[in-house]
Amino acid sequence: MGQENFREITPAEMTDNPFTAFGKEWALLAAGKGKKSNMMTIAWGALGVLWHREVCFVFVRPPRHTYRLTEAEPCFSVGFFPERYRDVLQLCGSISGAKEDKIAASKLTLLDTDGCPYFAESRLTLICRKISFLDIDPHNFLDGTIAENYPKKDYHRMYVGEIAKVLTRDGASGDAVSSKS
Numbered sequence: 001m002g003q004e005n006f007r008e009i010t011p012a013e014m015t016d017n018p019f020t021a022f023g024k025e026w027a028l029l030a031a032g033k034g035k036k037s038n039m040m041t042i043a044w045g046a047l048g049v050l051w052h053r054e055v056c057f058v059f060v061r062p063p064r065h066t067y068r069l070t071e072a073e074p075c076f077s078v079g080f081f082p083e084r085y086r087d088v089l090q091l092c093g094s095i096s097g098a099k100e101d102k103i104a105a106s107k108l109t110l111l112d113t114d115g116c117p118y119f120a121e122s123r124l125t126l127i128c129r130k131i132s133f134l135d136i137d138p139h140n141f142l143d144g145t146i147a148e149n150y151p152k153k154d155y156h157r158m159y160v161g162e163i164a165k166v167l168t169r170d171g172a173s174g175d176a177v178s179s180k181s
């Protein structure tokens with residue numbers, strides 16, 4: 001499986017529901033350069049329009065190894081996978097690339113487009129150009145219960161990625177949506 005299996009579509013042609021894609025299916029956020037790339041599972045994210053651009057928002061806690069790589073490089077990718085990769089997503093959300101080679105452990109196939117890492121097994125990948133970030137500030141929580149998400153006070157950095165490319169694989173979307181939460 002390689003780059004040739006993917007077809008580029010526009011953000012407007014995407015048919016995924018972001019609530020199920022992020023919240024139920026989960027995604028892999030990949031960042032870094034070549035073999036030093038890393039990925040982590042994310043379940044919080046958003047797609048939309050900002051500053052007249054099509055964007056993807058991801059939320060990364062500073063202790064993550066992926067945070068360091070997202071900081072260091074100009075792009076990141078957000079990949080959505082068929083349901084049979086649930087175990088891989090569990091793995092990538094429970095071990096750190098700071099301690100082990102997560103790409104080897106996941107057995108996923110690392111690809112690269114315009115210097116941005118992504119995975120051949122994804123059914124849909126957004127290649128994003130980092131254009132801005134915003135640090136979550138607990139002083140701005142209007143609903144105090146939001147603070148319960150931060151027992152360690154490791155407030156996310158929100159990255160705004162301009163969607164540079166949407167890559168899809170024909171026939172790979174049928175098994176996308178999970179009933180698990």
Ligand SMILES: Cc1cc2nc3c(=O)[nH]c(=O)nc-3n(C[C@H](O)[C@H](O)[C@H](O)COP(=O)(O)O)c2cc1C
Pocket residue numbers: 026038039040041042043044045059060061063064065066067089090092093094095096097098102
């Ligand atoms: C379902 C699921 C969703 C997650 N969503 C996020 C998220 O949106 N942001 C975040 O910072 N961590 C999230 N995590 C935690 C990271 O994936 C996890 O800490 C990972 O091991 C970090 O890897 P790294 O140190 O290699 O970057 C999630 C974990 C799981 C299992």
